[in-house]
Amino acid sequence: xxxxxxxIGIACFDLDATVEFYRATYGFEVHHSEIxxxxxVREAMLRINGTDDGAASYLQLLQPIRxxxxxxxxxxxxxxxxxxxxxxxxxxxxxxxxxxxxGVRVLYDKPRRGSMDSRITFLHPKDCHGVLTEIVTxxxxxxxxxxxxx
Ligand code: MC0
Numbered sequence: 001x002x003x004x005x006x007x008i009g010i011a012c013f014d015l016d017a018t019v020e021f022y023r024a025t026y027g028f029e030v031h032h033s034e035i036x037x038x039x040x041v042r043e044a045m046l047r048i049n050g051t052d053d054g055a056a057s058y059l060q061l062l063q064p065i066r067x068x069x070x071x072x073x074x075x076x077x078x079x080x081x082x083x084x085x086x087x088x089x090x091x092x093x094x095x096x097x098x099x100x101x102x103g104v105r106v107l108y109d110k111p112r113r114g115s116m117d118s119r120i121t122f123l124h125p126k127d128c129h130g131v132l133t134e135i136v137t138x139x140x141x142x143x144x145x146x147x148x149x150x
Contacts (some may be wrong), residue, residue, distance in 0.1 A: 002095060004051040006088035006118075006136040007058040011075050015063035018080075019044050028059065032116050040069025045115055055088055055138045060115065084122070086134035090141045096121045099135070104128065111137070 012018040022028045031047035046059040062083060064072035074083055089095045092111045100106045105124035114120030117139040125132040 002087040002089050003053050004088040005057050006086040007060040009060045009084040011062050011071050011083040012080050018061050040066040084132035086136045088136050092119050092135050092137040096135050
């Protein structure tokens with residue numbers, strides 16, 4: 001069951017400058033940052049609030065590290081802006097299979113590793129009224145030892 005907005009992914013050309021905008025304008029601080037080589041991004045997670053299920057909601061600022069990555073391609077075509085929305089669940093495997101059974105293209109056979117050792121998959125934007133949609137199970141919601149994303 002999807003229980004919260006885990007994050008909103010925002011594509012940017014300059015991560016440091018964008019982080020500074022969110023800090024100076026709204027007071028949001030960086031909770032976590034990392035490079036995800038597989039996804040081709042450098043990212044910063046800005047924690048917005050805690051949620052009813054004990055997890056949290058974030059803004060995820062994304063700068064591509066390769067032009068041919070999903071975010072790199074999207075930025076070249078659209079410029080900066082909202083790239084995707086991510087819903088949180090305690091069970092990304094079950095929920096993505098359930099969504100696949102409804103005829104929506106789930107992009108990965110098995111969830112992969114996301115930010116902060118979460119497990120993630122994506123739904124094709126053309127099947128979601130133009131919105132690239134991510135499903136996330138936070139590391140805190142996973143069984144012990146199940147943080148590989150595979
Ligand atoms: C592409 N399209 C989008 C879109 N990206 N529509 C809405 N929102 C987006 N973000 C549209 C294009 O405009 C195009 O439409 C069509 O989808 C095909 O896009 P393409 O780029 O030409 O071709 P593909 O098929 O190579 O790539 C699209 C696809 C890809 C969604 C499959 O971007 C993908 O695999 N995304 C999932 C992974 C991802 O986004 N990773 C980055 C965030 P037209 O009408 O022109 O045909 S990583 C992340 O977020 C992790 C770190 C985390 O959360 O922890």
